[in-house]
Amino acid sequence: MQIGDKQAFEILFRRYYPSLLDFLRILRAEREAAEDILQDLFVEIWLKRDELTIHSSFKAYLYTAAKNRFFNYQKTITLSSVDVAEMIGAPLSFDPAGQLVAAEMTTAFNREMDALPAQAREAFNLQLAGARQREIALEMGISESTVEKHLGNARRKLKAAMTGYLD
Template sequence: MNHTLKKNAVDDFTLWSNLKNDDQRSFSLLFERYYSDLVNYGNSLSPFSEKVQDCVQDVFADIWLYRNSLQEHVVVKAYLLSSVRKRIARLFERDHIFRKTTSTDVIEFLFDFSIENDLVEDEVTAERVLYLNKLLNELPSRQKEALYLRYHQGLSVDQIAELLNINYQSANNLVYRGLLTLRKEWKGGIPIIVLFSGVFQIS
């Protein structure tokens, strides 16, 4: 295996294939690439930060332990996010936070959206930005999570559906309804809002 791999120079598929073939360096690079994102996502599902970190580490431990039997073709980021969500659901079940269930749809999404500060150029803009934050954070939990996964994590609707254990139409409806609410209520003069790590089109 190539042990001169650079952190951001190799695509996920190559790293995944390499780790399946026992390359520890590729495994380490995937860990470094996604650990923070996975912890942040986990923290949006559970208020217990230390347990979230344990869950994320357990996911990676299982990946390395069962590396030779992993699927060949996966979207790595979506796979990791889904694995963390399922691990947290099992944690909740074990700790009796909710009754036994094979679904993760009972998990409440705790993430609070916040518009980038560099958009705030004056008092009027600041008030509009605060209002948009309020609109986002008042969306139903599942809509919030769908928008987070779509625009912050860059997942496709298909991937969101698989992660949330729902069909494509249901996932598409979550994204659409969230955006529809924002478009109906948003009265600001900023057509494009920079949210998350990408661009969120409101107009």
């Protein structure tokens, strides 16, 4: 791809776009926002293909970049949250393999969310809904440093649970 091979880029796009879209939907991105995030991601990859250096697998890079872009997007706009039950029940892609991976990821994510301590789970859900740490602290009646601790613990545990899907 670094030599500007459009066909190779198109193959990568077609291979990863459906599962990345499903992944962002699992993280509660609205479909239109997820599509915009992925479009921007792939455009940036194409534009910076000559200078792009990936130290892990391309798949891991894509999932991490998509996740980070989603969280950055959430910081700039308050999203209406997508009900996980609706998300699981709705077909997320036409790709059966992608649907299977999405279902497994959803199960792993939900299992880990349920296993989080109540305050960590609440803080993380508030952040996913677009609240800033100060707002979360006020809402929960705890200090910002405690919110930061809860969010850090939640991210570590969720990342560990999702790592197997990013290889």
